[in-house]
Amino acid sequence: MTTTARPTPLRAVLRLGLHRGVLELTAFRRERDAVVFTVAMPAVILILLGALFDGVYPGSDVTSAQYLAPSMIAAGVASTTFINLGTGIAADRDDGTLRRLRGLPMPPAAYVVGKTLMALVVSVGEAVLLIAVGVLAFDLSLPADPARWLTLGWVFLLGGTACALLGIAVSALARSARSAAAVLNLPYLVLAFVSGVFFTPVAALPEPLRTLGALFPLKWMAQGFRSAFLPDTILPQEVVPSWEHGRTALVLVAWCIGGLLLCLTTFRWQGRRNR
Amino acid sequence: MTDTPAVRVRGLRRTYGDRVALAGIDLDVTCGEVLALLGPNGAGKTTTVEILAGLRARDDGEVRVLGEDPARAGLTWRSRVGVVTQGAADLAELTVGEAVRHFAHYHPDPRDPGEVLDLVGLADRARARIRTLSGGQRRRLDVALGVLGRPRLLFLDEPTTGFDPQARRQFWALIRALAAERHTTILLTTHYLDEVEALADRVVVVAAGRVVAEGDPATLGGRATARSTVRWTGGQRDTDNPAALVADLTRRYGGTVPGLSVTRPSLEDAYLELIGAPS
Structure with missing residues (x-):
């Protein structure tokens, strides 16, 4: 009937994904209370814990608060990706967003692309805020050379994407938008503890918890951010005295791929009560 | 095209747990007609529409919508079908104009967003946040989004439930305009009898998951000769x-x-x- 050429599927995914990302950001920005509390929560935790922890690690000039700050950036990025998307998608399922999209000529992947783009942009804002708090309140130094900035960049992209995809995957666990925040906060808090974010330094964690933490992306993202911000003199406080960049990249890429597969297998257009 | 039916359904069945929602529905909709699916709450109207629109899986039965099985149809088929479901509360923080312009991107040959807003009578609300719309305006926005892609077949699920009489009449005029303008085939569900008399070329009455009658609204149940x-x-x-x-x-x-x-x-x-x- 129509003579309009259909764009190739991948182009359609990226084109519509970009449009959706812009729309999601516009809607997110306008829910001002959600913006303020989503973004402020990790900053408040950083200020509180940073003020409580004291002391300097032996063999270095790094304070406890400075050690905490890069880990909290990782936890902040996990919060603005994993929790933000998990609860956002549960809300989309409840308010009819997903049903509307299901009825449109849209490749489903465009929805995932849009959500991930939105989460990454919000995460950049979150990271900038936490870095500012770290620098202003706890004398955190910015990454010392271009190589460390580069580390910050790739760890952010891989870690943020992995957590975003995991958030999309686990959104299926929540039965409704109202229960989603509770459902997502439990794994988030447990992961933040076993990844050595709230409990510093990471090497002081009991072995079984450390092993558990090492299975998930948050531990590696936190370690990667520490490698970007902290001097190598802090390495004795790590589990192994190395930043393990190769292994970090490997684990995060594996979680990006695994997260995408999980999304594709667990994603549901409709709520459980409604199938 | 006109001799292929827009919708052909035989023996459609669907259960939720042990509750039977559809106990074997047969349905035909010819191209260009306005068909009303009339029935009480819980009769299976929404389940039927959602299955035909490809939003819900069926347990059994043969379903053809615009020549394809909605459970397997691709994006090209979706661009020919418009759906206005019940109870959408999404897009609350966006403006009417933003939403219509955004959703135009999904379709291969969309209508002009401004023209669609004129058609549904929301042109003067284009800058309003969607959460500030009244129930009737919100529903007209849903219709605007449903017809953006120039669908050949439009599903309307209880489009006027909760309207005051004036909003209902305005909405009827909109549906009549749509049906006349492009010979859009329309399948609408309702539990209002006056709506059936005002809009439908033909009515199918469903109760407890079965078709109990069908025909011209004027002679339904043999009332002209009763x-x-x-x-x-x-x-x-x-x-x-x-x-x-x-x-x-x-x-x-x-x-x-x-x-x-x-x-x-x-x-x-x-x-x-x-x-x-x-x-």
Whole structure:
């Protein structure tokens, strides 16, 4: 009937994904209370814990608060990706967003692309805020050379994407938008503890918890951010005295791929009560 | 194109747990017609529409919508079908204009967003946040989004539930305009009888997951030829010839018949009879 050429599927995914990302950001920005509390929560935790922890690690000039700050950036990025998307998608399922999209000529992947783009942009804002708090309140130094900035960049992209995809995957666990925040906060808090974010330094964690933490992306993202911000003199406080960049990249890429597969297998257009 | 039906359904079944929602529905919709699916709450109207629109899986039965099985149809098929579902509360923080412009991107050959807003009468609300719209305006926005892609077949699930009478009449005018303008085939569900009389070329009555009647709204349940009921203080009788009975009664009472009334079954009576409800 129509003579309009259909764009190739991948182009359609990226084109519509970009449009959706812009729309999601516009809607997110306008829910001002959600913006303020989503973004402020990790900053408040950083200020509180940073003020409580004291002391300097032996063999270095790094304070406890400075050690905490890069880990909290990782936890902040996990919060603005994993929790933000998990609860956002549960809300989309409840308010009819997903049903509307299901009825449109849209490749489903465009929805995932849009959500991930939105989460990454919000995460950049979150990271900038936490870095500012770290620098202003706890004398955190910015990454010392271009190589460390580069580390910050790739760890952010891989870690943020992995957590975003995991958030999309686990959104299926929540039965409704109202229960989603509770459902997502439990794994988030447990992961933040076993990844050595709230409990510093990471090497002081009991072995079984450390092993558990090492299975998930948050531990590696936190370690990667520490490698970007902290001097190598802090390495004795790590589990192994190395930043393990190769292994970090490997684990995060594996979680990006695994997260995408999980999304594709667990994603549901409709709520459980409604199938 | 006109000889292929827009919708052909045979033996459609669907259960939720152990509750039977659809117990074998047959349905045909010809191209260009406005068909109303009429029934009480829980009759299976929404389930039917959602299966036909490809939003829900079926348990059994044969379904063809615009020549394809909606459970397997691709994006090209979706661009030919418009859906307006019930109870959408999404997009709250966006403006009307933003939403219409955004959703135009999904379609291969969309209508002009401004033109669609004119069509549904929301042009003056283009800058309003969607959460500030009234129920009727919100529903008209849903229709605007449903027709953006120039669908050949439009599903409307209980489009006027909760409207005040004036909003309902405005909405009817919109649906008539859509049906006339591009010969869009429309399948709408409703539990309002006046809506069926105002809009539908044909009506299919469903109750408890089955089709209980279908036909022209004017003759539904044989009401055009049904017997009249004559009531008076002394009794009541059904008759084919009420005038003769009234004349007879007048003679018997020697003048005015106390409490006299003559009624033919209304569409409502016919409908309540069909769905087995006490009238």
